Amino acid sequence: MVPNNFRYTKTHEWVQLTGDEALMGITDYAQNHLGDVVYIELPVVGAKLAAHQVIGNIESVKAVSEIYAPLAGEVAAVNEGLNNSPELVNQDPHGKGWIVRFKAAGKAEFEGLMNAVEYEKYLEGLDK
Amino acid sequence: MSYISLSDKDKKEMLARVGVSSVDELFRSLPDEIKLKRKLAVPPALTELELNGLFEEIGRRNTLGQYLSFLGAGAYPHLIPCVVDALSSRGEFVTPYTPYQPEVSQGTLQVIFEYQTLICQLTGMDIANASLYDGATGAAEAVLMANRLNNKPKVLIPRSLHPQYRQTIRTYCRNLGLKLEEVGFDEKGEMKLSDLEAGLDAQTSAVVCQSPNFFGQVEDLKTIADRAHAKGALFIVVVAEALSLGILESPGKLGADIVTGEGQSFGLPLGFGGPYLGFMACNKEFLRQFPGRIAGQTKDIEGRRGFVLTLSTREQHIRREKATSNICTNQALCALRATIFLETLGHDGLKEMACQNIHKTRYAQAELGKVKGLKVKFAGRPFNEFVVEFAKDWATVDAALRKKGIIGGLGLAADYPELPDCALVCFTEMHRKEDIDRLAAALKEALS
Numbered sequence: 001m002v003p004n005n006f007r008y009t010k011t012h013e014w015v016q017l018t019g020d021e022a023l024m025g026i027t028d029y030a031q032n033h034l035g036d037v038v039y040i041e042l043p044v045v046g047a048k049l050a051a052h053q054v055i056g057n058i059e060s061v062k063a064v065s066e067i068y069a070p071l072a073g074e075v076a077a078v079n080e081g082l083n084n085s086p087e088l089v090n091q092d093p094h095g096k097g098w099i100v101r102f103k104a105a106g107k108a109e110f111e112g113l114m115n116a117v118e119y120e121k122y123l124e125g126l127d128k
Numbered sequence: 129m130s131y132i133s134l135s136d137k138d139k140k141e142m143l144a145r146v147g148v149s150s151v152d153e154l155f156r157s158l159p160d161e162i163k164l165k166r167k168l169a170v171p172p173a174l175t176e177l178e179l180n181g182l183f184e185e186i187g188r189r190n191t192l193g194q195y196l197s198f199l200g201a202g203a204y205p206h207l208i209p210c211v212v213d214a215l216s217s218r219g220e221f222v223t224p225y226t227p228y229q230p231e232v233s234q235g236t237l238q239v240i241f242e243y244q245t246l247i248c249q250l251t252g253m254d255i256a257n258a259s260l261y262d263g264a265t266g267a268a269e270a271v272l273m274a275n276r277l278n279n280k281p282k283v284l285i286p287r288s289l290h291p292q293y294r295q296t297i298r299t300y301c302r303n304l305g306l307k308l309e310e311v312g313f314d315e316k317g318e319m320k321l322s323d324l325e326a327g328l329d330a331q332t333s334a335v336v337c338q339s340p341n342f343f344g345q346v347e348d349l350k351t352i353a354d355r356a357h358a359k360g361a362l363f364i365v366v367v368a369e370a371l372s373l374g375i376l377e378s379p380g381k382l383g384a385d386i387v388t389g390e391g392q393s394f395g396l397p398l399g400f401g402g403p404y405l406g407f408m409a410c411n412k413e414f415l416r417q418f419p420g421r422i423a424g425q426t427k428d429i430e431g432r433r434g435f436v437l438t439l440s441t442r443e444q445h446i447r448r449e450k451a452t453s454n455i456c457t458n459q460a461l462c463a464l465r466a467t468i469f470l471e472t473l474g475h476d477g478l479k480e481m482a483c484q485n486i487h488k489t490r491y492a493q494a495e496l497g498k499v500k501g502l503k504v505k506f507a508g509r510p511f512n513e514f515v516v517e518f519a520k521d522w523a524t525v526d527a528a529l530r531k532k533g534i535i536g537g538l539g540l541a542a543d544y545p546e547l548p549d550c551a552l553v554c555f556t557e558m559h560r561k562e563d564i565d566r567l568a569a570a571l572k573e574a575l576s
Contacts, residue, residue: 039416039441059441064450 002027002120003094007070007113009052010122014094015070015113022104024070026058028093029123035060037089040067040099042078049073049102051109056099058089070113072105196563197535200513200554201342202263202290202368203401204393207481207557209472212395216465226457227423230436236460237435240423243467250373250470251387252380253409257420258437258458260406263390264293267336267366268300269408269419269453270386271308274334274362276417276452281307282331284324284361288313288341290368291543297336307331317343317506317515324355332361334386339365339379340372343506343552344489344513353383362386370394370407371485371556372511374478386410395469396462405462416442419453484557485512488564492555495568501575505550513554515540515547520575522549528574534567 006014012030016023031037041057049055049069056067079098082088089097104110114122134142139151148154155163174182197205215221220235227233227240240258247256260266271283283301285294285308301308309327314320319337328335335356339347349365356363365379367389379387391405392398410418424438444451473481489512497504501519518525522539529536537553544550555564 041416062440062446064441064447 002116004116006094007110007115008119008122009068009070009113011052011066011068013068013070015110017071017104017107017110020104020107021076021101022071022073022110023098023101025093025098025100026067026089027119030065031090031093031097034058034063034065034090037086040082040086040089042082043075043100045075045077047075049075067099069102071102071109073102074105075100075102077101195530195533195535196566198537198553198555198559198567199535200344200369200556201538201552202292202390203398203404204369204371204512204554205398205556205558206371206393208395208397209469211472212465212468215468216461221464222461226460227437230434234435237423237437239464239467240421240458240460241425241435242471243463244423246467246470247407247409250370250378251367251384251407251409252378252382253384253387254412255415255418255422256407256409257418257422258460259391259463260388260408260420260455261459262392262402262404262406263366263368263388264290264296264406265300265455266388266390266406266408267293267364268297269406269455270364270366270388271297271306271334271336272300272304273386273410273414273417273419273452274364275304275306277362277414278333278360280331280333280361281305282327282329283308283333284311284327284335285309286311286313286319286337286341287544288317288319288343288345288347289336289338289366290342293338293366293368306333311335313341313343315506316508317341317345318347318508319352321351321355324352328355328359328361330360332356332359334362334364336364336366338368339376340367340369340511340513342368343515344510344554345506346372346376346509346511349377349379349382349384357383364388369511369513371478371482374482375486376482376511380409380411385414391462391466394466396465403459403462405459405466415439417452418442420455421458481557482511485555488512488555488557488559489514491561492553492559492564492567495564496553496571499568499572499575502571505547512556513552515550515552517547518549518551518575520549522551525571525574526551529567529570532570534570536567536571 006016008014012027013024014027037058037060039059043055049072051069051072053069054066055069058065058067078100224236227236244256287310311323311327312320337347337352339349341347353363362385363383364386365384370389370391371393388408391407421437422439423435426434426436428434440446442452444456489510493504496502503517505515505517537551540547540550540552
């Protein structure tokens with residue numbers, strides 16, 4: 001079961017909002033389908049994000065996937081630990097494998113994303 | 129799968145299985161109006177005897193070997209030890225395709241890995257790729273790579289870079305919004321530092337420098353590297369005469385960020401312009417934007433050393449339009465020849481060959497310098513070629529030399545209008561003292 005307090009995008013990013021500080025990563029479903037992650041191309045601190053904009057890439061041994069901004073905002077920090085340990089995304093995608101912390105532009109968009117129940121239902125639909 | 133053509137019996141059997149009575153029936157969906165109802169206008173088939181005769185007759189029109197040639201300018205006549213032909217023509221090397229399946233391609237992959245290692249040693253860089261087409265496309269790829277790395281729009285290209293390399297860079301950069309700005313050469317035929325300073329600014333992505341340059345001069349790489357880096361630009365070194373790496377300090381030690389060039393000198397015949405061998409190397413930190421295939425060393429599940437193509441996520445078949453390049457091949461057989469060549473000569477043999485080039489060129493400079501009506505154009509340090517200026521027009525001198533069975537050099541006026549009646553002459557270990565003396569004598573006569 002995916003964390004209850006997160007919100008989810010159709011492109012399998014999760015986002016957690018505390019005040020106007022947002023934390024994001026990719027979901028367990030995404031890391032499972034990617035396979036062993038070997039490299040993550042992270043955005044620069046200070047970069048401005050538009051919702052659904054490509055902000056980076058995740059590479060596994062055989063494929064590359066784009067990472068989309070779940071909300072608009074400005075990058076405050078990136079998970080530098082992923083440079084040396086990209087496997088964190090596989091091991092703990094909802095925790096230590098977080099990717100970007102950013103200042104969210106607004107809360108309304110957050111409410112518009114899928115909640116845990118809706119996301120689980122969405123995943124069921126995909127695997128059919 | 130055997131490569132034997134089908135017999136009539138085979139064809140009948142296949143047609144019967146498919147359920148048609150003739151090959152024509154397989155094309156019955158095509159409208160009758162577009163069918164060509166006559167035989168193609170090609171001559172009839174020749175017998176093996178006639179075919180051999182035809183090609184021998186065409187081959188006799190070649191003048192290769194009949195002329196004493198002093199042409200260089202990006203393609204150099206060098207000794208190719210016979211072991212290069214003998215080993216590289218073996219079926220195990222000549223027939224296999226791309227090593228996509230490492231399980232059945234360890235030999236191929238090991239050679240590529242050895243080749244990459246040799247290129248790293250010669251260029252003084254951390255990583256090399258499995259090779260590109262040639263020096264010109266290598267230069268273009270390096271420019272594109274620099275732009276991907278720092279997103280700056282301007283690249284400084286020296287006029288002393290091979291004209292065809294410059295043209296190729298322009299072709300690759302068309303429609304990309306990059307500003308390719310030219311840096312001139314000075315009275316020594318080297319990069320004009322005042323032009324370089326004038327062009328270097330915060331918008332400059334990279335400075336390109338060929339050394340030895342098109343005029344044969346060895347450039348001061350360290351000084352140019354420092355100036356480029358001071359303004360936040362990357363430094364790309366292009367080496368058209370790979371043999372020079374056998375004696376000159378490696379570009380990596382002098383500040384190069386990317387080194388690329390032409391490996392034809394390493395065991396490849398002149399071959400009417402190809403196939404040649406682009407090599408490219410860079411430092412670790414730029415790995416993700418590095419184009420081309422890369423062979424890597426790894427361990428199998430039993431812990432044995434093995435080789436694979438690695439870091440494929442930079443490439444076409446995975447990243448598509450976001451790949452580091454559209455190249456999806458390498459010059460495997462040419463890289464194999466270069467590897468055999470380098471491993472045969474070894475570090476000392478390569479240095480010896482390079483030294484002979486320098487010594488012959490110095491001798492030629494001295495002898496040609498004595499000829500009345502001929503001036504060695506640029507003072508400085510040529511590796512194995514230099515520019516000469518004639519008191520008569522080049523066409524006249526060239527014609528006179530050819531009458532004596534000599535191709536004296538490459539006329540420069542077409543690419544360098546500022547160098548009329550000048551030619552680029554090249555001297556390698558293949559030219560004997562008598563050959564150089566013969567050229568000097570012929571020039572003396574042509575210019576009298």
